[in-house]
Amino acid sequence: MIATESDIFTDETFWEPFYTDLAKAHKSIIISCPFVRRWRLDRLEYQLKTMIRNGIAVCIFVQTPASLRKEKTNLSAEEDREICDYERDIKRMSTWKAHVTERPRAHQKFAIIDGTKLWEGSLNILSHRDGAEHMRRFDSRYEAERVTKLHELDRCFDCEVLRAKYFVAAPNVELQRQMIAHAIHSHRKYQKFSLRDLSAASGVAHQRISQIENAKYLRAIDPLFEIFNALGLRLIVAQADDVSAVLNQIEIRSEAR
Numbered sequence: 001m002i003a004t005e006s007d008i009f010t011d012e013t014f015w016e017p018f019y020t021d022l023a024k025a026h027k028s029i030i031i032s033c034p035f036v037r038r039w040r041l042d043r044l045e046y047q048l049k050t051m052i053r054n055g056i057a058v059c060i061f062v063q064t065p066a067s068l069r070k071e072k073t074n075l076s077a078e079e080d081r082e083i084c085d086y087e088r089d090i091k092r093m094s095t096w097k098a099h100v101t102e103r104p105r106a107h108q109k110f111a112i113i114d115g116t117k118l119w120e121g122s123l124n125i126l127s128h129r130d131g132a133e134h135m136r137r138f139d140s141r142y143e144a145e146r147v148t149k150l151h152e153l154d155r156c157f158d159c160e161v162l163r164a165k166y167f168v169a170a171p172n173v174e175l176q177r178q179m180i181a182h183a184i185h186s187h188r189k190y191q192k193f194s195l196r197d198l199s200a201a202s203g204v205a206h207q208r209i210s211q212i213e214n215a216k217y218l219r220a221i222d223p224l225f226e227i228f229n230a231l232g233l234r235l236i237v238a239q240a241d242d243v244s245a246v247l248n249q250i251e252i253r254s255e256a257r
C-alpha cells in the first residue's frame with residue numbers, strides 16, 4: 001500500500017480550489033456525478049465552455065435518466081418533471097460539446113483533471129446546492145489513474161471516436177460485417193500476418209478469423225476487439241443514425257482548434 005498525501009475540504013471550502021484546478025487544466029477533465037441540476041450548470045457553464053473552446057476534453061459521466069423512470073412505475077407529476085429537467089440539463093451540456101456518457105447505476109462522485117489531480121467525496125459537482133459535504137483532493141497521477149481504471153472513466157465514447165484509428169459506420173449489420181471483414185483482411189496483409197500469426201497475437205481461433213474476413217461471422221463483438229487490438233487498431237462501430245452527430249462534433253472541434 002502506497003500512502004498518498006491528500007487535502008480535505010467541505011462544501012464551503014471546495015469550490016475555490018476546484019475552480020483553480022479547472023483554470024489550470026490543459027488537457028482533460030472528467031466529472032463523474034450521478035445527477036445534474038440547472039442551478040449548478042448555470043455556475044459552471046462559463047468555465048466549462050471556456051475549457052472546451054480551448055480544446056480541453058470535458059468528459060461527463062452521469063446516471064441515465066431513463067433508469068430513474070424504470071425504477072418506479074407510477075411517477076408523480078413532480079417526479080416526472082424532475083426527470084424531464086434532468087434530461088434537458090444533460091442535453092444542455094452536449095450543446096456545449098461536452099462529452100456526456102450515461103450509465104444506468106452510476107452514483108460515483110469524482111473529478112479528475114489532466115489525469116493527475118483527483119477530487120473525490122460526497123459532493124455532486126453537477127448538482128450540489130447547499131448540502132454539507134466532504135471532499136478529498138489528491139495531487140497524484142497514481143491515485144487518479146487507479147480511480148480512472150477502476151470505474152472505467154477512460155471509456156468516454158466521444159474520446160474513443162476521436163482516438164479511433166478505425167471507425168466503422170454503417171446503417172445495418174450486414175454492411176458493418178463487410179467493412180470489418182475488409183479492414184481486418186487488408187490490415188493483416190499489410191502487416192504480413194498469416195491467419196495463424198494473427199490468431200496467436202489475438203487469442204482468437206484462426207478459423208474464426210477466417211470466417212470474419214469472409215464476412216460470415218459477426219455474432220459476438222469480443223473477438224473483433226481482440227483482433228483489432230492485435231493489429232494495433234482501435235475499433236469503433238456506430239449505427240449510421242449516430243454518425244452524423246459524432247462526425248459533426250469532430251468537425252466543429254477541429255475547426256475550433
Ligand SMILES: [Zn+2]
Nearest residue numbers: 059099156159
Ligand atoms: Zn471524452
